[in-house]
Amino acid sequence: MTTAARPSAWDNDSRQRFLDAAVALFVRHSFAGTSLQMVADELGVTKAAVYYHFRTRDQLLVAVMEPMLTRLREVIRAAEQQRTPRARAESMLAGYAALVAASRSTSSVLTTDPSVIRVLRHHPEWSEVIARPPVLLAGPDPGPLGGVHATTVLTGLAGAASGAPADLDDDTLATALLHTGRRILGLRAPRRHSA
Template sequence: MAKPVAARGFARDRVVDAALELFAQRGIRGTSIQMIAARLGVTKASVYYQFQSKDDIVLAVAKPLIDDIRHIQRVAAMLPSHQARRDVALSGLIDLAIRHRQVANVIYGDPCMRQLMNNRPALRETIDGFTGLLFGPESTETEVVAMTLLTAGIYGCTADVRLDGISDDALRAKLQEVVRRFASTV
């Protein structure tokens, strides 16, 4: 008899949660399938039953973030000007970085994630499309540096332990205010 879908879904969620905790502690490269299995108190085979590879686990951890990025792109695509699309992208980035604080900070800038993105054309296309919203069709080097600084700062604020006491709503408001000020100078 086949395993019920709900049970497998729950097991997959447990693997993703354990992987996320370990990725946060050790990075993606520093986390093995064996470590994930040990964290769950199961065998490696049990983890492989849920996911074919560690890359698949990384993608499952990143999926909520990627889904949000795709949503932001769909919304921005309906807007008439580059500035309006950039504003939606920045606002959406703030929302997703706050909503997925732990995931965003584990995934953002991790060399393994960058390599995985480069090996998956659909994922690379999503990230490039989002980057295009921020940079625009003919950005200067200064604009690219400014947007890179701004996006890194958004992720940095959601990861900074000094800001842990700020509610998500308050942090969102403060980030949007700073982004508005900063983006108007670029």
């Protein structure tokens, strides 16, 4: 982990404040445009206070993205367990739509910032989480157009979630994104819900 040994409750609070400030700065300036100094300035603390938790900008990014990437890994695992390419695509899509609707700022950082994908693609723990979703979404149509549709879903749904009106609640947004994603991938809604 990125914190010093035996973090106190105070440490965890201050760590979370840094993460919240970092997301806001990433959304405004992109990851590449945000320095540790800017995070310090945003909170009115010294750069040393940021360094106490995060030694590098990449560490800060991974810490910011970790909750979403962890959930995305669970979505991928659930999808991999489905029996057909269509069921895997549907499961991946439904999980992704719910995830981006629930974490709008973070998902826009993930999918719209080229420097973020570059860091995560080379991170041993997260490279698979970046690589699998397009493969699962394109499964029913593995030609070049399947890839085009998969990328449209991944970037388009995240862009739509981050630009959605704040008063549109997460469930309504997730349902709208799911329907949109099905249209893009040419998937019909499943007849009945199964576990």
